[in-house]
Amino acid sequence: MSGFAGIVIALLGAAIAVALPGIGSAIGVGLVGESASGLVTEQPERFGQTLLLQALPGTQGIYGLLSGFLIMIRIGVFSGQLADLTVTQGLEIFMAAIPIAIVGWLSAIAQGKTVAAGVGLIAKRPEDLGKVITYGAMVETYAVLAFLSTLLLVRGVAV
């Protein structure tokens, strides 16, 4: 009985690790998409530039997915033999998922806003595309840090 509760909590961790950054990325990418279409309506030749920008907030979703996979591998979802986890172990894995879930989620939205605002900037000065990407990358840093800590935490949990 205790093993069952443990695995459920661990799976919940995997789920939020994928879902929350995914939602965040969707919102972020959507936001940049809206901005980009505003710009492209007036200046169709900017499509390439804006597509690059739109991809930026999408990375959090990928980090989330990777984290989720990692957890699933750890708890033996793919080997067909679910590990027998105690509640404590399940909670540990859940906790390990928290950094990427929350930071991925919120940073994707924040990055979306930053880059969407940047679309306004490149509307005036196309040569500033690099700057906008840099601003977006600054937000990306924290998503990477969270992803890293989730990675280490998942590896650290003794199953």
Add this chain to the structure above:
Amino acid sequence: MEIRVNPTRMELNRLKRRLAMAQRGHKLLKDKRDELMRQFLVLVKKNKELREEVEERLAGAFRKFMLARAVMSAEAVEEAIMYPKERLEVKLGRQNIMSVHAPKLTWEKVSRETESIYPYGFAETSAELDDSISTLAELLPRLLELAEVEKAVMLLAAEIERTRRRVNALEYVMIPQLASTVRYITMKLDENERASLTRLMKVKDIVRAKGV
């Protein structure tokens, strides 16, 4: 050029009276003409001054209006001034200058006493419009005055022309004609007298010769 008349003494007397009258009339008309000229020159001078002043200030007002027009849209300017705030009632009277009836304009505001002359609010109008409107408002009495003086000048000029023509007619036609006719009649009468004298002398001679 004399008038065809019967060279009688009665006619002579009549013509002499007419001549005297024509000469008196000529003198009077000449005086009138001189006085008209004097008045005319005074008015013309006043007219010139007024016109120059009005023209200069009008040009200024139009310039300011143009500047206001530059910073306000056509609709906004139209809206601001379409409804006049002040109403002026102008009455047409007469004044007598040397028996020339010139118009005399008097005017008064019929609108109630208001605080400002501007018919518009200050929120959506440029201050450049104020200058233009106030200059035009100050200028209106001068404009009316100018109209009055200018009309008087025109009427006086016509009157002077008429008087001058009459003076000339008297001086160069009437008086010489009368004078020459008088001279003609006098000569004719003298001639007649001499003729009858000669006739008498001739008759006397015949009578004397027959009587011998």
Add this chain to the structure above:
Amino acid sequence: MRGAKTEYAYAVARVRALETGLLDRSKIERMVEAKDADEALKVLGETPYAPAVGQLQSVYEYEVILRQEIAAVRELFRKISPHPELTDLFFLRYDVLNLKLLIKGKLLGQEVGEFLVPAGTIPPEKLAAAVANSNWKELPSELAAAARRAEESLAEEADPQLVDTLLDRAYYAHLTRVLGERGEEFLRTLVSLQVDLTNIKTFIRVRHVAGGDAVRVRELLPRFFLPGGRLTLDYFLAQAEEPLTAFADRLAKDSIGPVVGEGVAFWQREKSLTRYEKLADDFLLAYVKKSRLIAFGAEPLVAYLWAKENEIKLIRIILVGKINGLPAAEIRERLRDVYA
């Protein structure tokens, strides 16, 4: 970024892209340097105004282009803004103008159709019908009340000024109230700065009309005073006796201080508010430019409208100046800053 209004993402990006089409300093400068109105118009024809300029028969029809421009901006905002009723507040100004024209026209028995601006929130024909029937239902409450009062008082008092002052006051009261209710702080401040600058100008104009008679200033000012500013009516009334320089000095530390200081100094030298009007417009434009810091919201849209209105003012000053043979220096004296 309170409650980030990300629903504006599309609209803002589009407006930012459109801003690149605004005339820049060098285009304006070339128009000023043009030797006559036709040449200035030719320069305008090389800008995004080209299609409209092409349709003109002569330079004297320039007002047509300018009118269409604002109407086009409103059309655009109605399409792209998630809250068009908010940006419509700033187009309501044109309804107020139309309303004034129609009410005055109605009482004079004069046709004003040709002057109605199609940039308002209510189509001119509809507004004309409403005024003809004295039916004010379409208007916001403040304006409806003011329109009713304006019509009544004009009918009995024949003071056309009342129409303007009542409607202007109602418009700013409405604008201030709605922006306050919606928590649009940036726009609310913009309007309050505009109202302050207008009220200061009115204060100077009223003092001039009153000819130094403080009692008359106190009597007149409340008629023209607009609500919604930071400076209250009492603030002005208390300074009716004081010289204008003292009034300007008192405001020196405020953000509008430099405008008032220089404007008043110029007024006292030249008895002209030209400089003040220019500085006030530039000040508001500079404030509006700060909307560049706002990534999402109605602010960049209003800023674009503001920039467009400013640009139209510039074009008008240049073209009217050129048509009337005004020297370039005098045109420059009146030219506002450019947004771009």
